[in-house]
Amino acid sequence: MRKYLSFALAAFLFAACASSARPVEQDGTDLWLAAGRPYETVLASVQTGIDPALPAEGFHIYDKDGKRFIQAGSEAGLRYGVYALQRAEALGQAGPGMDLQEKPFYDIRLLNHWDNLDDTVERGYAGLSMWEWTATEIPEARIRHYGELCASIGLNGSVLNNVNSNPLVLDAEHIARVAKIADILREYGIKTYLSIKWTSPIALSGLKSGDPLDPKVRQWWKDKAAEIYAAIPDFGGFLVKANSEGQAGPQDYGRTHADGANMLAEALAPYGGIVMWRAFVYAPTSPDRANQAVEEFLPLDGQFADNVIIQIKNGPVDFQPREPFSPLFGRLKKTKMMVEFQVTQEYLGFSNHLAFHGTTWEECLDSDTYRDGEGSTVAKMVTAIAGVANTGQDPNFCGYVFAQANWYAYGRLAWNPELSAEQIADEWVRQTFLKPEGMKDKAFEKKFVEPVKDILMASREAVVDYEMPLGLHHLFGGTHYGPAPWERLGRPDWTPAYYHKADSAGIGFDRTRDGSGNVDQYNEPLASTFNDLETCPENLLLWFHHLPWDYKLSSGKALWDEICLHYDQGIQTVEGFRKTWQELKPYVSPALWAETDRKLTIQASDARWWRDACVGYFQTFSGRPLPADVEPLRTPIDSLIYRSIQSDRLGMPQHDEAGDPIIMMPRRFRRP
Numbered sequence: 001m002r003k004y005l006s007f008a009l010a011a012f013l014f015a016a017c018a019s020s021a022r023p024v025e026q027d028g029t030d031l032w033l034a035a036g037r038p039y040e041t042v043l044a045s046v047q048t049g050i051d052p053a054l055p056a057e058g059f060h061i062y063d064k065d066g067k068r069f070i071q072a073g074s075e076a077g078l079r080y081g082v083y084a085l086q087r088a089e090a091l092g093q094a095g096p097g098m099d100l101q102e103k104p105f106y107d108i109r110l111l112n113h114w115d116n117l118d119d120t121v122e123r124g125y126a127g128l129s130m131w132e133w134t135a136t137e138i139p140e141a142r143i144r145h146y147g148e149l150c151a152s153i154g155l156n157g158s159v160l161n162n163v164n165s166n167p168l169v170l171d172a173e174h175i176a177r178v179a180k181i182a183d184i185l186r187e188y189g190i191k192t193y194l195s196i197k198w199t200s201p202i203a204l205s206g207l208k209s210g211d212p213l214d215p216k217v218r219q220w221w222k223d224k225a226a227e228i229y230a231a232i233p234d235f236g237g238f239l240v241k242a243n244s245e246g247q248a249g250p251q252d253y254g255r256t257h258a259d260g261a262n263m264l265a266e267a268l269a270p271y272g273g274i275v276m277w278r279a280f281v282y283a284p285t286s287p288d289r290a291n292q293a294v295e296e297f298l299p300l301d302g303q304f305a306d307n308v309i310i311q312i313k314n315g316p317v318d319f320q321p322r323e324p325f326s327p328l329f330g331r332l333k334k335t336k337m338m339v340e341f342q343v344t345q346e347y348l349g350f351s352n353h354l355a356f357h358g359t360t361w362e363e364c365l366d367s368d369t370y371r372d373g374e375g376s377t378v379a380k381m382v383t384a385i386a387g388v389a390n391t392g393q394d395p396n397f398c399g400y401v402f403a404q405a406n407w408y409a410y411g412r413l414a415w416n417p418e419l420s421a422e423q424i425a426d427e428w429v430r431q432t433f434l435k436p437e438g439m440k441d442k443a444f445e446k447k448f449v450e451p452v453k454d455i456l457m458a459s460r461e462a463v464v465d466y467e468m469p470l471g472l473h474h475l476f477g478g479t480h481y482g483p484a485p486w487e488r489l490g491r492p493d494w495t496p497a498y499y500h501k502a503d504s505a506g507i508g509f510d511r512t513r514d515g516s517g518n519v520d521q522y523n524e525p526l527a528s529t530f531n532d533l534e535t536c537p538e539n540l541l542l543w544f545h546h547l548p549w550d551y552k553l554s555s556g557k558a559l560w561d562e563i564c565l566h567y568d569q570g571i572q573t574v575e576g577f578r579k580t581w582q583e584l585k586p587y588v589s590p591a592l593w594a595e596t597d598r599k600l601t602i603q604a605s606d607a608r609w610w611r612d613a614c615v616g617y618f619q620t621f622s623g624r625p626l627p628a629d630v631e632p633l634r635t636p637i638d639s640l641i642y643r644s645i646q647s648d649r650l651g652m653p654q655h656d657e658a659g660d661p662i663i664m665m666p667r668r669f670r671r672p
């Protein structure tokens with residue numbers, strides 16, 4: 001009886017505790033600054049000073065004689081110090097005796113906005129351009145909010161416009177507008193940069209050519225640089241997409257990337273500006289798109305001016321859910337390099353799917369290129385870092401709360417690429433979600449922080465599993481949202497068939513020495529590791545090898561079965577996220593809970609759509625049944641093939657009330 005009573009009492013107390021914990025109302029507009037004290041309050045609580053002996057952007061937080069001090073190398077460093085203290089407070093790491101000294105790993109830590117002057121955002125899933133190019137006034141309040149967010153994670157530069165640039169961004173009206181934005185961003189330690197269109201001298205001033213060796217063209221860029229710097233004295237420089245995906249460039253005039261980059265570099269050098277020249281180049285005629293950056297840039301190593309940096313996407317193809325690192329990182333020795341990550345989820349379910357990129361970027365940054373022997377990680381080979389932003393006019397900036405985690409993770413890794421994805425996930429959860437009133441720290445930690453962190457950490461692999469496991473890549477349809485493994489019409493290197501090469505014999509892209517030879521763009525021992533089936537990592541197997549359907553994997557199972565199991569695993573992982581999220585309802589603001597619940601419903605349905613399309617389509621080649629222990633296909637391939645999701649006019653995918661994708665026949669197949 002006594003035992004029963006104490007059990008009943010414990011149950012009652014537990015219920016009382018749980019019911020007394022009331023979630024705090026939040027709408028996601030404070031992002032990761034939600035849990036900390038306001039910046040001004042933190043600043044007012046410390047003694048500050050500038051110490052030129054400290055690194056320019058570095059800071060030192062310490063306690064002395066009962067007081068807390070922040071010393072920094074500059075105003076910018078001081079700001080980073082205050083935000084670091086704010087973070088430490090929110091994380092419970094700011095107790096007496098605190099001593100924290102930091103400086104950023106990279107000097108240049110940028111966001112690249114793919115925003116167009118008509119306010120659309122290429123691959124943007126959070127509304128129109130946050131800069132509001134078409135409005136009469138610039139959106140000052142939003143720009144300030146953005147400045148705080150960037151500064152709080154240590155980002156110090158923004159390229160305001162799309163790499164598919166409009167020449168008008170360099171006309172007098174736009175330079176004046178950009179100067180106003182730059183004046184605000186400067187207050188947060190952020191430099192302003194622009195993407196330029198190669199043909200600007202032709203479009204804006206009627207020059208006959210864009211030849212980088214033509215004196216008139218060179219003078220035009222010098223004059224333009226002078227005009228920009230008169231308006232923006234600390235202008236950062238240009239980002240350039242040239243001779244890539246239809247953009248013009250120096251090759252149109254028989255010149256090289258180096259000729260083009262150096263001409264711009266010469267124009268910017270007197271003012272301290274830089275040129276970020278993208279290595280994202282590929283021609284439709286090439287047998288392997290993954291080879292092309294090395295083929296074009298290696299011969300130019302050592303020819304670029306000092307203020308040119310080659311901006312290289314993390315993988316050799318295009319921001320796929322999983323790619324090996326770009327071999328170019330291990331090949332250029334006399335040229336500055338920067339890595340380009342994609343914060344916006346172009347290939348990972350837009351702002352509908354929960355996909356935390358901390359793990360993606362950690363994987364790339366930690367990869368050993370062996371360029372200068374063991375330990376030559378990508379993080380160490382590059383001297384700067386860029387991330388394609390996921391921001392828009394949405395009040396929460398990113399489309400929904402979990403998409404904000406990627407902006408946060410990117411900034412933290414740009415500041416310190418040695419941080420672990422797990423630590424970053426932990427920080428983000430604690431700073432973003434407010435602890436319910438009346439809930440103890442320990443309980444919040446166990447019941448909320450840990451499960452959410454687990455979701456984040458498993459999320460990217462889940463997307464890899466249900467979109468394209470085992471090294472498969474680029475199985476996307478038109479808008480890059482849904483599956484289209486059947487697509488083979490149009491430019492070959494834009495079609496999934498070019499990448500998966502499925503036929504009755506097997507699947508995968510042969511990049512071995514017997515195939516495209518891509519493996520040999522990597523330094524040894526990686527080249528042989530990737531080339532040899534025995535040593536090639538299984539998560540990149542079909543990236544490097546074309547294999548028969550019955551090829552046995554380390555599990556002892558046939559390739560076909562493993563493919564099916566991975567797709568199934570992806571679905572099951574997302575179902576696990578949904579279940580966890582249901583359990584977390586008592587601890588999250590109803591608005592944020594409902595928003596994420598809807599997204600996870602969509603994600604689970606999309607995951608099945610991906611599986612049905614890919615497994616169903618590949619089955620037409622393998623001719624094999626699904627393994628017994630996986631969920632059966634929901635939709636037969638005949639009802640999916642050649643179909644895609646309905647999108648709105650901005651390319652946003654449409655789902656019905658149940659969260660299922662609205663699938664339709666593309667116009668070209670419909671009857672008039």
Ligand code: GCW
Binds near residue numbers: 122245
């Ligand atoms: O991933 C592709 C995108 C394009 C983008 C291009 C690039 C800005 O689909 O939308 O264009 O990469 O990085 O230049």
